[in-house]
Amino acid sequence: MISVCCPCQYRLAIRLEPGIATIPLAETCGVDPATIFGEIIMLLRPLFTPLAGFAALLCVVGCGNSAVPDVASVPPAPAPAPAPGTPPVLGTKKLTVVVAVVDSLMPQEITATTPNLDALKSEGTFYTESRAIFSAETIPNHVAMMTGVNPARSGIATNNFIDFLDPLNPVERDLSLPEELAANTLFTWVDRKCRVNGLNPDIKTGATLSKKYLFEVFQGDAFDAQRANRNAKVFNVPPDSHWDPTSSPAYIGPGFEYTPDAPTMQQALTQLPEADFFFVSLGDVDRFAHALGTAARSAALLTADAQIGRLRTALEDAGRWENTVMIVTSDHGTDIATNPFTNGISTQGTLDALAGCFTPMTAVQNGGSDSLYVMDRSLPLAQRQAALRAARACLIGTTDCATLCPGATRPANAAQIAGAWYTQDDAADPEGSMPASLVSRHPNLGDLVLVAARGFKFSEPDASGNPIPGNHGHPVTFRNVMLVSGGSPWVKKGQVIAASTATPSDFDRLPEQAENIDITPTVAWLLGLNIQPGDFPEGAGFDGRILDQAFSQFDTAPNAAAPTVCGRFS
Structure with a gap:
């Protein structure tokens, strides 16, 4: 193992299996936590080397200016909305809107040790209660951010699913297929509302997303002409500038499938100058938590914070900060276990035993959630539901498994299954209905979805399927970050939106709380896209709302008009 750090170049490479790869990366210098990363990973390496085939983990530690410059001069207030019937007139100023995702960041992790995030918090509006959508996984929550609708409508309800496009040969795969995304994305709305109608042909969008499957899901519907769209009325376009993380020399393949934060942000800074709306997602915090747990995650937080600082500095240096709204968010939280080799719940063996009496079912694990599918989709609904009822009764322990089918038994840790819900209600088992606050019932989520208790996870088809300590997807990881900041005078500074109840639950949908589905409605309002229900x-x-508590316009007008027209104002 070797760690090299010299002025304006950082490199750190680790493999948790035989062979070591090193990828140099030239950067602009700043903070240097490389030594921290190296020490943590070398200390923890013995825990992982026994796992045959465990994927490579490459830590490229980024540079960046962690200083937080003073906010620049303040622009004048936006022009009043045009009178009814008057065609909108574009102003001379451009608004920049940035949505920056720090994957799996939790609210309590923004502290003095993350100075750039902490400064944005003090200069903006912070929601103490914010929620991911279910399943609390990366793909569905990024899609929720960019569509403003729940998975029941978008179709993107989890990370991994069974694809029944060919019903005779179903296959497990990432739910990153653009054709399965059944709702318009923000990129499509900008195109339709500003360019197609000629209102502002010059408005541009961009996305720099560190994970391969995020790049894929936003590729747009022209990418694969052979696969029909789930919703024939939706045809999404990609961002104007859309980076493929697999093109980076620092990209890490199977097991991780992402590009680390420093090269991701370096790429983002090349796309940022042309973008009026920009979407960036950093994956280090999540990937380190998955693979190595709390200590490595804490170190990754420092470098993620530095990258956010670089993003802000670039906007300041370009003279754009005073007209920028930056939303910093996360897709979900994280649940890190201390016993990753014994805390798994494997249901596939039980399902296989039940197949002696019921139709076969397959379990697809997504960390803290487990999606169970009846494999023969041609069977009558009643026959499929009978199998699902048996699986649910056996797994949650309401009926002895052997009574349902000789030889069937509950899996280890089955007592830690915290919920088991049908995606289609079964009148014969109303206790299996999904909680109303989880608007995620969709065939892509499975026929029966299970969630784990805190400290536990699913591992399919057996214990070797998920040996990692960090997981999410289950309700204990619903809480995420929502922070509205930026140099724009429209953003209310130093404000904390607290919960209206003393002990909010994971399932609450309080009127003042934020959710990932609120991002697109908020950005659409800021950019003046004028999206109506009939559109x-x-x-x-x-399904989401404008985060109106964060903007001064709503202090005097509960239904404040958009401050721009397609991103332009005077």
Whole structure:
């Protein structure tokens, strides 16, 4: 193992299996936590080397200016909205809106040890209660951010699913297929509302997303002409500037499938100058928590914070900060276990035993959640539901498994299954209905979805399927970060939106709390996209809301007009 750090170049490479790869990366210098990363990983390496085939973990530690410069001069207030019937007139100023995701960041992790995030918090509006959508996984929550609708409508309800496109040959895969995304994305709304109608042909969007499957899900519907869209009324376009993380020399393949934060942000800074709306997602904090647990995650927080600082500095240096709204968020939280080799719940063996009496079912694990599918989709609903009822009764312990089918037994740790819900209600088992606050019932989530208790996870088909300590997807990881900041005078500074109840639950949907589905409605308002319910294929409007507590316009007008027209104002 070797760690090299010299002025304006950092490199750190670790493999948790035989062979060591080193990828140099030239950067602009700043903070240097490389030594911390190296020490932590070398200390923890013995825990992982026994895992045959455990994927490579490459830590590229980034540079960046962690200083937080003073906010620049303040622009004048936006022009009043045009009178009814008057065609909108573009102003001379451009608004920049940035949505920056620190994957799996939790609210309590923004402290003095993350000075850039902490400064943005003090200069903006911070929501103490914010929620991911279920399943609390990366793909569905990034999609929720960029569509403003729940998984029941978007179709993107989990990370991994069974694809029944060919019903005779179903396959497990990432739910990163653009054709399965059944709702318009923000990139599509900008295109339709500003360019297609000629209102502002010059408005540009961009995305720098560190994970391969995030790049894939936002590729747009023209990418694969052979696969039909789940919603024929939706045809999404990609961002104007859309980076493929697999093109980076620092990209890490199987097992991680992402590019570390420093090269991801370096790429983002090349795309940022052309973008009026920009979406960036950093994956180090999540990937380190998954693989190595708390200590490595804490170190990754420092470098993620530095990258956010670089993003802000770039906007300041370009003279754009005073007209920027930056939303810093996370897709979900994280649950880190101290016993990763014994805290798994493997249901596939039980399902295989039940197949002696019921139709076969397959379990797809997503960390803290488990999706169970009846494999023969041609069977009558009653027959499929009978199998699912048996699986649920056996797994949660309401009926002895052997009574349901000789030889069937509950798996180890089954007592730690905290919920088991159908995605289609079964009148014969109403206790299995999904909680109303989880608007995620969709076939892609499975036929029966299980969630683990804190400190536990699912591992399919057996214990070797998920040996890692960090997991999410289950309700204890619903809490995420929502912070609205930026140099724009429209953003209310130093404000904390607290919960209206003393002990909010993971399942609460309090009127003042934020959710990932609130991001697109908020950005659409800021950019003046004028999206109406009738513009949606089903005429339903957004599931999320404008985060109005964060903006001064709503102090005097509960239904404040958009401050720009397609991102332009005077």
